[in-house]
Amino acid sequence: MMPAFCPSDVPPGEKAVYAALQSDTTTDSWIVLHSLGIADHVRQVEGEVDFVVIVPDAGILVIEVKSHQTIDRREDGSWKLGNDAPTFRGPFQQASEAMHSLRGYLKKRGVDLRSVPILSAVWFTSVRARTMLPPNPEWHNWQILDSEDLKSAPRAVLRTLAAGTKHLDDKVKYFSYGGVGPDTDVAARIASLLRPKFELVVVAGDRRRARESQLVTFIEEQYRALDAVAENRAVLFSGPAGSGKTFLAMESARREVAIGRRGRLLCFNRFLGKRLTNDMADLDGLIVGTFHQELLRLAGLDRVPEHPSPAFWMDELTERATEALIDGGDALVSDFLVVDEVQDIAAESYLDVLDLMVSGGLKEGRLLFFGDFERQAIFENENEDGRGRLRSRAPYMMSHKLTQNCRNLPRIGYQVNLLSHLHPGYQEFRRLDDGVDPVFVKYRTKQEQSSLLAAAIRSLREEGYDLDEIIVLSPKRDGSVAEITTDRWLRQVLKPADGLPARPGQLQYSTIHAFKGLEASAVVVTDLDRSAAADNFDSLLYVGLTRATDRLVAFIESGTFRKAFGGAT
Structure with missing residues (x-):
């Protein structure tokens, strides 16, 4: 499933379809894209499709989801869905336009679709639309999925793909001769081409090109990193400068908050802490800043003493923060902990505090750490074995290495x-x-x-x-x-x-x-x-x-x- 969580603000029907597909073990080889943006839409300036389901050796299904409790197709041809205003552009037309847009996009990028069924359907998640909607020349009966299909969502998708493939066989000579695609390699390539279209991020600061903000897509390596976040409770991401660690840290924190968790996003550098605080200010339930700012907050100190010694930061402040965390109990404990620049925070006294900040501690907590242990440890503990100390404290933490430079020419x-x-x-x-x-x-x-x-x-x-x-x-x-x-x-x-x-x-x-x-x-x-x-x-x-x-x-x-x-x- 991509993304690895279903946002809380999407319609209930999309949540239901997402959950139905995610929970079934028979979909392990499938690739499901949720909320896919379409920049080059056949009809609109831009568009969106609710789900694109890529099933190896079966086809691709583009799904428009409708959560409405009532469906009314009027005599004048307009659609009245729930309390929405009537519209002549019905859900089947929306799904079809999205399907043709994606087909065109893939063909332009050289994907061989000759034996790949790309079909569209509408999923009415709150009503029994398969029996309610009368036959109509504007759509095929197999393009309708409804509330009953949520009980076995994968079976409903496969039923639709099979019926749609039969329709193509009837209309296109030798369409499925030799087998139906995509195979697993082509499916992965299709996903890698489509996936950057649904999740874009504006790079901080204007890019050189035409002095306009440039949109930069995630690369495949970063998606694998986000998959690692979803599949493992504790992950240490390591990589050189420019490999997207800070960006991934921010995205990971956003996803944790989106599924209702409370936590902390911490770093070492003061300027980076300012930038993170500014960029993540819209998220409730997330404490953002530098590690030392968080220690000061926990210790109840409004300001730093004049000319503080290293002992103040390493010993006195950590002791006061530790006492506050112990005295504060669960109220001060986070559901998750995201730490950028962790190579600079891997000292024993600092790890003692981090251990108290997250539920389950460093051994069993939800930990997402990002660091460059090769050359970016330019502060006091640069020569110490920070990675080794992290492993001793968090023995179940998985390691994930980032290798591709996303920043520099x-x-x-x-x-x-x-x-x-x-x-x-x-x-x-x-x-x-x-x-x-x-x-x-x-x-x-x-x-x-x-x-x-x-x-x-x-x-x-x-x-x-x-x-x-x-x-x-x-x-x-x-x-x-x-x-x-x-x-x-x-x-x-x-x-x-x-x-x-x-x-x-x-x-x-x-x-x-x-x-x-x-x-x-x-x-x-x-x-x-x-x-x-x-x-x-x-x-x-x-x-x-x-x-x-x-x-x-x-x-x-x-x-x-x-x-x-x-x-x-």
Whole structure:
């Protein structure tokens, strides 16, 4: 079933059909798409079909569901369904148009449908329509399913497909000669072509293309990840930067809330926490923010003490939050726990608190964790075995690896492989290459970078990027080029990032640490000097470079440049 849950706000008939198909074990090999959007509809600007049922070796059934308690086909040809206004476009016509729209879409994409029955039907879930509706030349009797069919939904679908295939055999010579499709491979391909049409997400921030928000579909790998969420109680998703972990974390939380559960969506990074809180604000029953914000809330602290020590975060705050969770009982315990950037929260004291936050604890709770244990652990516990500690606390947690890069253009990803010494590195990319290479600029002194930065920003603007589409990143917490530049124009437009999208005309800058988990259309990374950096330079470089979706400019100190590119000058 896709999606893996039935939204609570759909009509009762759709819920009934969804439940009837989902609960029957004979449908294990079937693929059922619910609420499939149709962008290229044969009649309307856009449309939707309630269910598309793909049955290997039997056919495809497009179903329009009607939940109404009364059905009235009037003398003038109009339909009156329940309390809805009369309409001349009846349910059978709706189903037929959706079917022809999907057939056309699949044929355009090269799917061989010569022996694949694609049929339409209407399911009246509240009435016995098969006996109520008189024969009519506008539809076939086999296209009617009703309330009685809910008792054995798979049998009703197969009955309809069989009758429809016989009708096609009568009309199309040799239609089913040699067998009826789709086979399992073709069924999977059809699902992969149709499925991205029902679930779209607007990427945070405007994409480069035509300066309009671009719709990006889930890739097959991400759907398998969501299937893993539905089929397993606890899952650890691991993958490199750009593999869609944060996006999947958000979608997983939405699905948990949609089926009536209460929970938490937590991350480590403050800016990412702001973005998640802003994007998920419409969901009731979900606490969203950083892990430390949640500790402060549980501890009853309105603000952080001035100049807090590491011991405050690791010991004092966790102890106070632990006491609050113990004293608060079930009222503070979540039904589920989604954690992004879990590699930065995998310390023992932090895991002690997480264990109390979710029903069943880390051992038996509903856990959906997302992390990059290779290079994105750039904070204090980077050298510790965070993955091992998670496994010891959650022994039944399944692992699911994400491998495909959904964020960066391929040329950016390949340079990340080289400079960050990733093994095996990015192998597959969701996005098509546009032929523009990342730009790596050598510098000798810090002062040189100011003019280089101004030139890089102007070049990006000439290419068509607005200032609010660009971010300037540095591994330096103090004294970065963006912070101390003397360029008059840069000083007017530069603004410290706060985790929220920049306003028009603003050019944001940030540390790499703070911007982890976020992305921008164009990224300029400055101050890349291995000799002046901390031990985790490769990790910082990796995080910084992978923030760029479309354009990347990096200023690298000459010695670092030579080492990175094998002695190049």
